[in-house]
Amino acid sequence: MPLPESASVPPAELEARLRLHRLPDLGPRRFMTLMEAFGSASKAISAPASAWRALGLPAQCAEARRLAEIRDGAAHAMAWLEGQAQHLLMWDQPDYPALLAQISGAPPLLFVAGDPTILEKPQLAMVGSRRASRPGMDTAAAFSRSLAGAGFVITSGLALGIDAAAHQAALDVGGQTIGVLGTGLENFYPQRNRRLAEAMIAQGSAVLSEFPLDAPPHASNFPRRNRIISGLSLGVLVVEASVASGSLITARLAAEQGREVYAIPGSIHHPGARGCHQLIRDGAALVETVEHILEALRGWQRLPVGAEPTPVTHPLLRLLHAAPLTSEALADASGWGLSKVLAALTDLEMEGRATCEHGRWFARTS
Structure with a gap:
């Protein structure tokens, strides 16, 4: 099928870009150095x-550009x-994401x-x-439902x-979500989430990577994709993270890029909360409800159309918007x-305003 995003790039130039993209030790900055030098x-x-x-x-960059495997990879x-x-x-086409184009070392090509x-x-x-607790997973799901219901694309x-x-x-709530891989799109990792990725693509969302299609998992790729x-994104929400978590790298990069950083606090006895607590000490916004995030974005005047939340007046729903809870926990909290x-x-x-899953209650957003 024709590709509108590459319509203004002749096939020979597109093939040459794909060859450059596959060269060893040629990251985004060196790629752009070549483009600026030669046009x-x-x-x-x-x-x-x-x-x-x-x-x-x-030297290996210049030597590798004529290798058969480089040409074959570009042809593939x-x-x-x-x-x-x-x-x-x-990077030089009108459909390249505008926010991403603003960062230092933006990827020149995105599959x-x-x-x-x-x-x-x-x-x-x-x-x-990656080794989140069950409450952490439930909190992530609850916030994602609410944010997606408010009109945001969820990126992770x-x-x-x-x-x-x-x-x-x-x-689950009919929202859209974007997955950014640390491998090539044809060398998916982790395999356990392949079906999730396929569902995302089938349901109108997207999976992307800056790496060549066949790029394997490599430890250095994952911090780079962060x-x-x-x-x-407009901001990054860290739900649960240890002090050694790669999520803190994403948060640091977000701050350097001028994005908002949000963190959900947890128990002082839970190692998985310490990374979030560190972020809060370093200046991240402490978040207890989705409204905290929406209020911050309204302050930027960048809230998407339809994202003005309906005021929540029911006391149980206010608690459930903060986090999923059992009925017993709701009784204690209320x-x-x-x-x-x-x-x-x-x-x-x-009324369709709350639902129970695996013993915990959630506020419904749609």
Whole structure:
């Protein structure tokens, strides 16, 4: 199928860009150095090795550009782009995400499976521990439902734990979500979330990567992809994280990019809360309800159309918007008797304003 985003790039230039993109030790900055020096990827590919060395590029870059595996990989990517819902966004094309274009070291090429137009919609990133607690997963799901219901695209890294909970919850309420991979789109990792990624693509969301299609998992790729998660988003919400969590890298990058950083506090006895507490000490906004995030975004005058939340007056719903709770926990938090809580929850469930899953109650947003 024709690709509108590459319509203004001739096939020979597109193939040359894809060849450059596959070269070893050629990251975004060196890619752009070549483009600025030679004016096009086609001219860069055909330039003498001495010209590359004069730009300070590693010798292996110049030597590898003519290898058969580099040409074959570019040809494979060209064929991949002919598939349905498979796209390439480039830094100099009008459909490249505007927010992402503002960050330092923005990826010159992005492979996207799914709907690329949602990358321009207002996004909130949600990140956290891969080994999240059950309450942490429930909190991530509750916040994701509410934020997606308020009109935000939920962006995360498709990792296990908090990431997966946030993606799935957005889909559950008919929202949109974006997964940013640390591998190529044809070398998906982690495999346990492949079905989730496929569901995202099928339901009008998107999965993307800056890496070549066949790029394998590599430890250095995952911190690198975090700048894309934060760069696409208006802000980053850290749900649950230890002090060694990669989520803190995303939060640090978000702050450097001028994005808002939000953190949900937890028990002082829970190691998974210490990263969030560290972020709060460092200046992140302490978040207890979705309204805290929406209020901050209204202050920026960047709230998406339809995201003005309906005031929540029911005392049980106010508690459930903060976090999913059991009926017993709601009784403790509200000061109501359990029988009164159960009766009220029955009414809220019949009205479609609350739902119970696995023993915990959630506020419904749609």
